[in-house]
Amino acid sequence: MPKVRRRTYRTSYRRRRPQATIASHVNLSIVLLASLAIAIGLISIIMSMSHTKSDTSGPYNLAGAPSINANFIDQVLEHYDSPAKGKGQVLYDDGVKYGIDPAYALAFFMQESRMGTQGVASVTHSLGNIRATTGYANYHGYRQYANWEEGFEDWYKLISQQYIRDWGLHTVDQIIPVYAPNEDNNNEQQYISAIKYMVDRWRSGDIQIS
Known part of the structure; x- marks a missing residue:
């Protein structure tokens, strides 16, 4: 009787893959959320830095220390042949005071009168063509002053006490819609842009406003 070989079978042992547990899912979720939070934080920081670099002038808040000096103000008034030329120190000192x-x-x-050379300001000595109210001399509906010194100080007082202190309006964007609203035949956005543009130019040392 012939010998019968026993068949040998190759068998491979496969390890079972460990099944994911609830704890591992929780840990993975925590890691993902933490990574997302870090990413959002980094993006916010980058955007903030970018905004700061592109808007060096800040929010255009009228309240603050002088960013131009009296001599520079005199140069601007002289350049535009203002009837108030030579009074740069007064305009500067009033700014510090208020x-x-x-x-x-x-x-x-x-913006209001091209430095007092146009419109009623040449008669009223008004820096900002403020509408007449009780207690003020009236010229065609505008406050009239005896000289430029009075006109300068009254404008500073109006902005400091009424707009900023009483009404809580601090920036150019907040003040202009009340000071020179569209319904009074003004263009608010154009006015806002003009004020910001001039302030930026003068702060950079340019006298001429194109």
């Missing part, structure tokens, strides 16, 4: 950056006063003066 806590308003005089660069904004100069910008309003330019």
Whole structure:
């Protein structure tokens, strides 16, 4: 009887893959959430840095220390042949007194009357063509002053006490819609852009506003 070989079978032992547990899912979720939070934080920091670099002038808050000096103000007034030329120190000192950056006063003066050379300001001595109210001399509906010194100080007082202190309006974007609203035949956005542009130019040392 022939010998019968026993068949040998190759068998491979496969390890069972460990099944995921609830704990491992929880840990993975925590890691993913933490990574997402870090990523969002980094993006926020980058965007904040980018915004700071592109908007070096800040939020255009009128309240603050002077960003231009009296001599520079005199140069601007002289350049535009303003009837108020030579009074840069007065405009500067009033800004310090009322806590308003005089660069904004100069910008309003330019926007309203091209430094007192146009419109009723040449008669009223008004920096900002303020509407007449009780207690003020009236010229065609605008406050009239005896001289530029009075006109300068009244504008600073109006902005400091009424707009900022009483109404809580601090920035150019907040003040202009009340100071020169569209319904009074003004263009608010154009006015806002003009003020910001002039302040930026003067802060950079340019006298000429194109």
